[in-house]
Structures are given as structure tokens and as C-alpha cells.
Amino acid sequence: MALAFCSSLLFSSSTPPPSSPSLPFRTSPTDSSLITIPAPHRIRPISIRTRPSLRPKATVAADSPATGGAAPRSGPPRVLLEVKDLKAVIAESGQEILRGVNLTIYEGEVHAIMGKNGSGKSTLAKVLVGHPDYEVTGGSVIFKGENLLEMEPEERSHAGLFMSFQTPVEIPGVSNFDFLNMAYNAQRKKLGLPELPPLEFYSYVSPKAAAINMDLRFLDRNVNEGFSGGEKKRNEILQLAVLEADLAILDEIDSGLDVDALQDVAKAVNGLLTPNNSVLMITHYQRLLEYIKPSYVHIMYRLPWQTKQHSMQMQTI
Ligand SMILES: Nc1ncnc2c1ncn2[C@@H]1O[C@H](COP(=O)(O)OP(=O)(O)OP(=O)(O)O)[C@@H](O)[C@H]1O
Numbered sequence: 001m002a003l004a005f006c007s008s009l010l011f012s013s014s015t016p017p018p019s020s021p022s023l024p025f026r027t028s029p030t031d032s033s034l035i036t037i038p039a040p041h042r043i044r045p046i047s048i049r050t051r052p053s054l055r056p057k058a059t060v061a062a063d064s065p066a067t068g069g070a071a072p073r074s075g076p077p078r079v080l081l082e083v084k085d086l087k088a089v090i091a092e093s094g095q096e097i098l099r100g101v102n103l104t105i106y107e108g109e110v111h112a113i114m115g116k117n118g119s120g121k122s123t124l125a126k127v128l129v130g131h132p133d134y135e136v137t138g139g140s141v142i143f144k145g146e147n148l149l150e151m152e153p154e155e156r157s158h159a160g161l162f163m164s165f166q167t168p169v170e171i172p173g174v175s176n177f178d179f180l181n182m183a184y185n186a187q188r189k190k191l192g193l194p195e196l197p198p199l200e201f202y203s204y205v206s207p208k209a210a211a212i213n214m215d216l217r218f219l220d221r222n223v224n225e226g227f228s229g230g231e232k233k234r235n236e237i238l239q240l241a242v243l244e245a246d247l248a249i250l251d252e253i254d255s256g257l258d259v260d261a262l263q264d265v266a267k268a269v270n271g272l273l274t275p276n277n278s279v280l281m282i283t284h285y286q287r288l289l290e291y292i293k294p295s296y297v298h299i300m301y302r303l304p305w306q307t308k309q310h311s312m313q314m315q316t317i
Contacts, residue, residue: 077106077107077108077109077275078106078107079104079105079106080106080107080109080144080246080247080277080278081104081105081128081141081142081143081148081247081278081280082103082104082105082140082141082142082143083101083102083103083104083128083139083141084139084140084142085101085102085138085139085140086098086100086101086102086124086127086138086139086140087099087100087101087136087137087138088123088127088134088135088137089134089135090133090134090135091133091134091135092133096137097123097134098120098123098124100138100139101124101139103124103298105247105280106278107275107276107277107278108274108275108276108277108278109278109279109296110273110278110279110281110292110293110294110295111279111280111281111295111296111297111298112280112281112282112283112288112289112294112296112297112298113281113282113297113298113299113300114282114283114284114297114298114299114300115299115300115301116300116301119300119301120300121251121282122166122251122282124300125249125251125280126163128141128148128156128161128163129153129156129161129163129249130151130152130153130156131153136149143156143159143160143161144159144160144246146159148161157187157243158186158187158190159246160245160246160247161245161246161247161249162239162240162243162245162247162249163248163250163251164233164236164237164239164240164248164249164250164251165236165251166251166252166255167232168224168227168235168236169224170223170225170226170227171222171223171224171225172222172225173222174222174223175219175220175222175223176218176219176220176221176222176223176224176235177198177201177205177219177220179223180201180238180239180242181196181198181201181205183239183242183243184196184201184204184205184242184243185201187243204242205219205238205242206219208241208242209238211241211267211268211271212234212237212238212241212264213234213264214231214234214235214238218231218235223235229257230256230257230258230261233253233254233255233256233257233261233265234261234264236250236253237253237268237269240268240269240272241268241272244272244277245277246276246277246278247277247278247280248269248272248277248278248279248280249279249280249281249282250269250279250280250281250282251281251282252282252283253265253269253281253283253288254283254287254288255284262288262291263291266288266291266292267291270291270292279292281294
């Protein structure tokens with residue numbers, strides 16, 4: 001039940017940022033409207049995916065509910081998420097938004113999606129977590145070897161998928177601490193692990209809050225109620241730190257953050273990265289990529305012959 005709360009955080013409206021950055025890129029040889037560039041600091045043939053992960057190990061104490069606190073897996077990186085020819089429409093109107101999206105994320109990779117306002121970035125993220133506003137009309141999504149599209153939003157969360165929202169919702173009457181404790185315990189329960197009582201959970205969560213420079217008094221406040229924009233974003237990262245998801249989708253986690261807050265958030269995200277998990281971040285600003293180094297940058301765009309009614313495709317090259 002608690003994780004249904006987490007999923008509900010998805011379903012909020014967004015405030016689009018004003019502009020897109022200009023980055024060098026090369027176009028896909030295919031008829032796609034997502035182009036992918038290797039991040040400048042990691043130039044290599046992107047068809048080769050056997051490199052050892054360069055991600056730092058977690059610096060925050062890890063007792064991952066998603067992995068059951070298991071030791072990092074050895075061996076070559078595995079595919080974490082495979083999106084193939086994903087098509088989705090707005091459930092209410094039937095308007096097609098995603099028109100054949102392809103994206104593959106391996107363990108240990110950080111992917112960034114950039115692109116103009118309205119190009120479909122958030123829609124992709126929301127479709128991945130099972131937002132009810134959208135209906136998948138084609139394609140497949142495999143997450144950790146399982147059919148993600150057959151799972152309920154709560155099951156996706158339990159499976160290790162996390163999404164932070166552009167505009168996190170407030171939950172009046174529910175304290176941040178209780179919310180996090182419930183979400184964490186729901187995940188542990190799913191894994192057959194014993195629930196963590198409040199006192200022990202406090203010991204678990206407080207260092208994570210400290211790691212992102214979040215005052216512990218925010219744990220006593222109601223979820224996001226009266227939080228500033230930046231505080232809400234930090235709170236999203238605290239949720240991620242608590243749940244230690246295998247794949248974190250961060251939708252404009254940098255919007256509304258001042259430089260110090262951005263650095264704190266980026267440090268926390270980097271600290272959570274291990275060779276076995278991944279991040280998919282949506283952003284308009286290159287400055288985020290300076291703090292959280294991406295393995296790949298994808299640009300989502302509309303093909304010239306596509307009208308507003310024929311929206312986005314996406315393909316990884
Ligand atoms: N629930 C919905 N109802 C109506 N239109 C929608 C809905 N969801 C998405 N759209 C439309 O789909 C298009 C893509 O929206 P989306 O939010 O995915 O874009 P985006 O690339 O994330 O934009 P931004 O960078 O501005 O956040 C937009 O034209 C948007 O208006």
C-alpha cells in the first residue's frame with residue numbers, strides 16, 4: 001500500500017523549463033527521432049557494451065530492499081531495461097505520443113534524455129512506471145528479464161523501478177518519516193524480509209538524509225507539504241536513497257535547484273550508483289551532466305514529417 005503512494009507521486013502535472021541546451025550530436029542511421037550520443041568523457045564505440053562499469057561504489061550504507069541487501073553481482077553488466085518499439089497513446093483521447101521508442105540500459109550506466117518541451121520525455125518515463133493516463137499500444141519493455149508492461153505500478157516499484165517527479169505531490173496528513181518507513185517496509189515485505197520498526201528505520205534513514213544535507217526536521221513534516229521546490233527535489237532523492245532502486249528515473253531533478261542543492265542532489269545520486277544499478281535522467285540543462293556523468297545522452301525530437309498528432313519515436317544507436 002505504501003508503495004502505491006510512491007507510484008501516485010508520478011501522477012502530477014509538470015512545469016516545463018524554458019529552453020533546451022545545444023549539444024553536438026550525430027543522427028541515427030535509422031528513421032528514429034531519438035538520437036544518442038556517447039557522453040564526451042566516455043567516447044567509445046557505443047555498439048560495444050562490455051566495458052567494466054566506471055561508476056563509484058555506493059557511499060551510503062546499502063541494505064537495498066530491491067536486492068535484499070545482496071552483495072554486488074559479479075560478471076559482465078546485464079541488460080537492466082530493454083524498450084523495443086514502444087508505442088503509447090493518451091488513454092483519454094487516443095492521441096499517439098510515443099511512436100516506436102527504443103532504449104537499452106545496462107547495469108552501471110547513466111542515461112540522459114534531452115529534447116524540446118513537449119517532445120515526449122516525461123511521457124516515456126510515466127509509461128515506464130505505469131501511469132494510468134497512458135495506454136501502451138505496441139512494443140515491449142523488459143525490466144530485469146520480466147515483462148514490465150504486465151506489472152501494476154506498485155509491482156514495478158517493488159521490482160526496483162523508481163521515478164522522481166517533475167512536480168512531487170504533497171500528501172497532507174502523512175509524515176515524511178511514516179511514508180518512507182511504510183514504503184521501505186512494503187518493499188522488504190515483498191522480498192520476504194522482516195519489517196524495520198520505526199527506531200531502526202530512523203537509524204537507517206537519518207544518515208541518508210544527512211548525506212543530502214536534509215535537515216532531519218523534514219522527516220517530521222508531512223510529505224512535501226510546504227516544501228520549497230528544491231526541498232521537494234531533495235525529498236525525492238531521499239526516497240530513492242531509502243528504496244535503493246535498480247533503475248532510477250529522474251525527471252528534471254535539477255529544475256528549481258540552486259547550485260548548492262544541485263551539488264548535494266548530484267552527490268547523493270552518484271553515491272547511490274553501483275555497478276548493478278542505473279539512472280535514466282531527463283533534463284534540459286547540461287549543468288546536470290557535469291555533476292552526474294552520463295554514459296549516453298539521447299535527444300528526443302520530432303521527425304520533420306511528423307505532425308503534432310504524430311509524435312515521438314526514440315531509438316538508441
Ligand atoms: N495526459 C495528457 N493529456 C494530454 N496531453 C498530454 C498528456 N500527457 C502528455 N501530453 C502531451 O504529450 C506531449 C509530450 O508531453 P511530455 O510531457 O511527455 O513532454 P516533455 O518532453 O517531457 O516536455 P517538457 O520538456 O516540457 O517537460 C505534449 O504535447 C503534451 O501536451
